[in-house]
Amino acid sequence: MSVIEEFGLVRIDDRLIHGQVIAVWCKHQPFSRIVILDDGVAADPFMQEVLRLAAPPGLQVEVFSIAEGIKVLSQDTPARRTTMVLLKSPLAAQRLYDGGLKYNALNIGGIGHAPGRKNIFKNISASAEEIAILKELMNHGVKITLLTVPGEKSQAFSDLAGRLRD
Amino acid sequence: MINLVIVAHGDLGDALIRATEMIAGPSEGLFAVSLMPGESPEGFGDKLAAALRPIEGQETILLIDLFGGTPYNVAARQVLKENVECLTGVNLPMLLELVMARDNAASLAALAESMAQKGQDSIRNLGPMLRGREATSQRMSA
Numbered sequence: 001m002s003v004i005e006e007f008g009l010v011r012i013d014d015r016l017i018h019g020q021v022i023a024v025w026c027k028h029q030p031f032s033r034i035v036i037l038d039d040g041v042a043a044d045p046f047m048q049e050v051l052r053l054a055a056p057p058g059l060q061v062e063v064f065s066i067a068e069g070i071k072v073l074s075q076d077t078p079a080r081r082t083t084m085v086l087l088k089s090p091l092a093a094q095r096l097y098d099g100g101l102k103y104n105a106l107n108i109g110g111i112g113h114a115p116g117r118k119n120i121f122k123n124i125s126a127s128a129e130e131i132a133i134l135k136e137l138m139n140h141g142v143k144i145t146l147l148t149v150p151g152e153k154s155q156a157f158s159d160l161a162g163r164l165r166d
Numbered sequence: 167m168i169n170l171v172i173v174a175h176g177d178l179g180d181a182l183i184r185a186t187e188m189i190a191g192p193s194e195g196l197f198a199v200s201l202m203p204g205e206s207p208e209g210f211g212d213k214l215a216a217a218l219r220p221i222e223g224q225e226t227i228l229l230i231d232l233f234g235g236t237p238y239n240v241a242a243r244q245v246l247k248e249n250v251e252c253l254t255g256v257n258l259p260m261l262l263e264l265v266m267a268r269d270n271a272a273s274l275a276a277l278a279e280s281m282a283q284k285g286q287d288s289i290r291n292l293g294p295m296l297r298g299r300e301a302t303s304q305r306m307s308a
Contacts, residue, residue: 014206014207014208015207015236015239016207016239017234017239018234018235018236018239019232019233019234019235019238020232020234020235046243046246047239047243050238050239050242050243051239054233054234054238054239055234111206112204112205112206112207112208112209112210113204113205113206113209114206114208114209119204123203123204125204125206
């Protein structure tokens with residue numbers, strides 16, 4: 001059995017593509033495409049246009065529901081190393097993982113405040129359920145790093161986990 | 167009167183309004199909806215919707231700070247509404263011009279188009295325009 005190549009980046013950011021941040025990542029690491037896996041955006045062609053319009057030039061933007069994405073990305077290997085997989089929430093990351101699309105590393109770039117969520121690092125908040133999900137992924141061996149853009153201070157989730165209640 | 171709504175990061179929108187009013191005096195139909203640090207796009211979307219509800223159906227220009235940023239991602243859909251135009255890259259010259267001339271335009275669409283141009287025209291690189299002129303103007307005044 002051949003080893004499936006890792007994605008360039010698997011990232012949780014509820015802002016999805018927001019110009020500057022994606023531009024900085026692209027300077028740091030070569031990306032050829034962004035794959036957004038989100039049921040809401042997948043059902044919203046106008047939002048897809050809004051996101052594509054502002055994506056850095058030369059970057060292909062594809063959008064799938066999570067279920068569709070698992071199928072498409074499991075088969076398709078060519079550009080994995082230069083693919084950024086963008087998700088909106090820890091729940092999405094868990095659905096991906098449990099659906100068979102395994103990854104070794106997960107970047108958390110931004111999760112905004114919402115009722116039930118508390119701030120855990122910089123611009124990142126999480127609910128008790130979301131912390132439990134991240135701990136579960138960590139226990140599967142996924143290396144989770146909290147980092148908005150390369151060059152800024154980052155935080156390993158494993159160093160934070162002991163202090164976070166789920 | 168055409169409403170002007172600045173949709174921007176942090177304090178930028180309120181600061182732009184203060185600067186505009188400092189030059190042009192108090193203005194009606196002008197307010198900001200601000201994305202605060204740590205705010206989720208969903209929460210910001212709700213805030214924007216609530217802010218726009220009282221002026222629903224009225225002619226409105228949304229002035230977004232950053233093409234590609236979260237205010238853009240959240241507000242762009244408003245352009246699908248009748249009587250709404252959206253501009254990105256809001257700057258003080260655009261805002262001043264809008265405050266002073268918003269009701270003289272032939273149409274909302276024409277106003278938006280001319281403001282997109284106005285914003286760009288206001289950006290100048292002074293070095294090539296002014297460096298080396300010092301000697302000339304001194305000669306001229308001599």
